[in-house]
Amino acid sequence: MKCPFCNHMEDKVVDSRESKEGEAIRRRRECLGCERRFTTYERIDEVPYMVVKKDGRREKFDRQKVLAGLLKACEKRPVSMVRLSDLVDRVEGKVTDSPDREISTTEIGEFLMERLRDLDKIAYVRFASVYRDFQDEQAFFNELKALMRQKLP
Secondary structure, X not given: OOOOOOOOOOEEEEEEEEOOOOOEEEEEEEEOOOOOEXXXXXXXXXXOOEEEOOOOOEEEOOHHHHHHHHHHHOOOXXXXXXXXXXXXHHHHHHHHHOOOOEEEHHHHHXXXXXXXXXXXXXXXXXXXXXXXXXXXXXXXXXXXXXXXXXXXX
């Protein structure tokens, strides 16, 4: 914590108390540089992480929604829950690392497809068919051909 008086970066906590409402923790600190005391408040981060849909709408990021989509794509496939959970964690990390607390569904979808392509080709095709919203069998077939070309050296 930076001292508000001298900008020194080191301090010690002298006293900690919960606020009356229980929504914050009040900490009395003493600067190790100038020895002056100051108060800080610690609160839960309440600004949600948002996902920007293709039509411009925004909604809260929901890791369960991401996991549900992956589970559908990987149904009856040899992909462990550990790997899917790790993939959801990585997506959540991308969202939380975003400086403006927003990420597009396009970015999430492309990220997931890249990982699924390496994880399980069938799950990848299933996910891509929903994500890319293939309108006919030709679009689906073209995606399969592209996937098969990547496999060849």
